[in-house]
Amino acid sequence: MKTLVTGGAGFIGSHLVDRLMLDGHEVIVLDNFSTGRPENLRHLENEKRLRLIEVDIQDKVAIQEFFKGVDWVFHLAALADIVPSIERPEEYFHANVDGTLAVLETVRQYGVKKFLYAASSSCYGIPDVYPTPETADIRPQYPYALTKNLAEQMIMHWGRLYKIPVVALRLFNVYGTRSRTSGTYGAVFGVFLAQKLAGKPFTIVGDGTQTRDFTYVTDVAKAFVCAAESEVRNEVFNVGSGGTYSVNRLVELLGGDVVYIPKRPGEPDCTFADTVKIQRVLGWQPEVSLAEGVAKVLENIEYWRQAPVWDANSIEAATKDWFKYLKE
Secondary structure, three states, X not given: OEEEEEOOOXXXXXXXXXXXXXXXXXXXXXXXXXXXXXXXXXXXXXXXXXXXXXXXXXXXXXXXXXXXXXXXXXXXXXXXXXXXHHHOHHHHHHHHHHHHHHHHHHHHHHOOOEEEEEEEHHHHOOOOOOOEOOOOOXXXXXXXXXXXXXXXXXXXXXXXXXXXXXXXXXXXXXXXXXXXXXXXXXXXXXXHHHHHHOOOOEEEEOOOOOEEXXXXXXXXXXXHHHHHHOOOXXXXXXXXXXXXXXXXXXXXXXXXXXXXXXXXXXXXXXXXXXXXXXXXXHOXXXXXXXXXXXXXXXXXXXXXXXXXXXXXXXXXXXXXXXXXXXXX
């Protein structure tokens, strides 16, 4: 297949590119490198089946030529993280909603055979049910979650109205090698790995008993490929690990001292995907356990050497708007 991956130089995107290349496909990557890194694809730089294009997906005119003759489009380009979305909601709307519209309309123009979207489990907010099924109420708590869900709704609408075969995958707490090293305070793995390299204690939110559905990135890449290869269309699937694990357990596996920082408003005590639907319909199952995934990350820990090192004081300063706007 001729495939295109937006955000393909990013964390999840680069692993998806690896999988598509391994499967023998031709791959075009569109990335503006706002968070993605060319280094994430450097090991493929001599591959003739790969093209890496620096372009912003919001520029509909500039991206058009790359969609000609494409069979599958994987849309992963987006701005992530909670705090900056609270501080700069308009920027997030443009990137995540307007950017998705530009890609969708280009997909419609060129008659792409399958459109796959990286949706976010943050759309569930603080759910009533665990494990959380796809039918759970949508309760975004902050602009990042809202913009990702608005884009998902738009994609499903375009799929029904314009008969575009679309599939959205709601991803739960993805971790693994090549996760983001720069930018604002964000995902727990990147924070912890930089702290470990610097010999600093891990900053645990609350008492660390909160659990997360940590899902290894290659399992996520496999889910995208399963969805693309299937005849399924106009469906939404959760993608999770099949379990939920405490932050204390994660720290146990990483090894190191800890300090505790205040629990944050608007964060669930648990994330846990109900994956019955994706297993039944697509036959997808996760393969990498948390212990195996953490071991893979630790083998490649030098990747996070240049990442910012957070401590209790810098986290408090970075998350002040989080507490300001999300408190009850």
